[in-house]
Amino acid sequence: MLTARQLLILKCIVEEFVETAEPVGSKTLMTKYQLPYSSATIRNEMSFLEEHGYLEKTHTSSGRVPSTDGYRFYVDTLMQPNVDDEVKNQVSMILGNRHRSLNEIIKESCQILSQLTHLTTVALGPNAIYEHLQNITLVPLSEHTVTAIIVTDKGHVENRNFNIKNNAYMEDLTSCVNVMNELLDGTPINQVAFRLERDVKPILSARIKEHEVLFNAFLEAFMKFANNNVYFSGKENLLYQPEYDDVNKLRRLVSAFENSQSWKSLEPIALEDGVTVRIGNDSPIQDLNDVSVISASFKTGNKSKGSISVIGPTRMPYERVVSLVEYISKSLEEVLVDYDDKDDE
Incomplete structure (x- = not known):
């Protein structure tokens, strides 16, 4: 069980690393986040968090970065998802145009999510x-x-x-x-x-x-x-993530995009209700342990389902991405179920 101080330090480290992609040291936590603890106390707590698997030390710096377990703990315990009204209005306006086919609506939602997160999105339409x-x-x-x-x-x-x-x-x-x-x-x-x-x-x-x-x-x-019920948007966004400066990593990632079978584990029927967060080795992309996939399913009718996901480095803004995936999947479901009901009339 982590103390309140350890929770705060871990939260700050995750959010700082997500923003900068640079290892986080005690001085940054003191100055930028104005933590009311001494540098020695923060370093001791960082050592504790590292010993218990929440942080990792890099070879190039005395700072720490979150581990897979650290990200998982942050997602499950520390973040507070929220979508601001401006984004809600933007999504509502775009999805409000009903004069489109089902797959056009799903593709559009995929594009919206990619633009809002600056990451790659994939949507699976309903099973044929x-x-x-x-x-x-x-x-x-x-x-x-x-x-x-x-x-x-x-x-x-x-x-x-x-x-x-x-x-x-x-x-x-x-x-x-x-x-x-x-x-x-x-x-x-x-x-x-x-x-x-x-x-x-x-x-x-x-x-x-x-x-x-x-x-x-x-x-x-x-x-x-x-x-062919797999739609992608924003594949190029991952090119700008420092994690994929490594050409071999990028090649494996692009290969996964080209192979729609990679995404069969996101088959909407198998997805649980709510948002599913797959971090590192849990993601459907094999051989890459620094990729996370955040997914949610949506109903497209009485029986059929689709899913929408965001793909990015494990160093992604989980709070914002989880909020957006959840909100857009629910908005999409409302539109599509209403669309299906009108078809049945």
């Missing part, structure tokens, strides 16, 4: 098992180009462009879309590929000359639809 195909619409882009817009009942949108060679090709494409709309309406997205092969392909092969090309194009679009 909860989405159903609503319709496919052909929209001309130019004289020789048409895009097929695929929409689900949750507002998720995917599109595929086609180069129109001649009138016959356009007729085949239209016929293909009509068959799919007739046979696949209401099909769960994760079952569309199977239904395409079983139900749609035989009809296309009998009616359409270039059925193989069109079939493969739509199959690829639906496969992408079912698997």
Whole structure:
């Protein structure tokens, strides 16, 4: 059990290191934070906190830095999350525009969180098992180009462009879309590929000359639809963190971003309610022990969930980031559940 003095010193060290990325010494604590203790007393308490695993001593300075356990203790015990009214108004104004699809709203929230934290954010949309195909619409882009817009009942949108060679090709494409709309309406997205092969392909092969090309194009679009529900924003923000001056560290981090499987442990169904803080080795990024991931889930309907997370160095402003992740996830849930209710009316 830490004393009030030890708690105060630990809190100041965490917040100073988060701000400066420099090891913290007793003189800084006395002058900047005006702690009412002697330099010798502060050094003794810092030694105690180091012995008990809350602080670490660097090789380059007599100062201390927080350990993983120190950050964990700070998150669980010392911080006081709060979101100011200006940020609340900003989030409310941005999310208040309802004339967008579900995935546009999630992407926008991802961007807001990245801008407010100056870190990287990742959002996982709802699992495709909860989405159903609503319709496919052909929209001309130019004289020789048409895009097929695929929409689900949750507002998720995917599109595929086609180069129109001649009138016959356009007729085949239209016929293909009509068959799919007739046979696949209401099909769960994760079952569309199977239904395409079983139900749609035989009809296309009998009616359409270039059925193989069109079939493969739509199959690829639906496969992408079912698997690609990971959105990133602010990847470049980590380039400016001193922790990632090391090229090898940065390379591993970028590799993790490129591999969406790295984020499967943040699958929204598995997330607990409230904010989850994963520090160091607990984070889903393997081989990097100085990364933290702060996540919260949000409902996108009666059964489906998504999640939104902030990724940054373990030296991140936990108080502010936890506050923002919690507030934005709750705001996002209110918008999306309301959005879902309106769709059901």
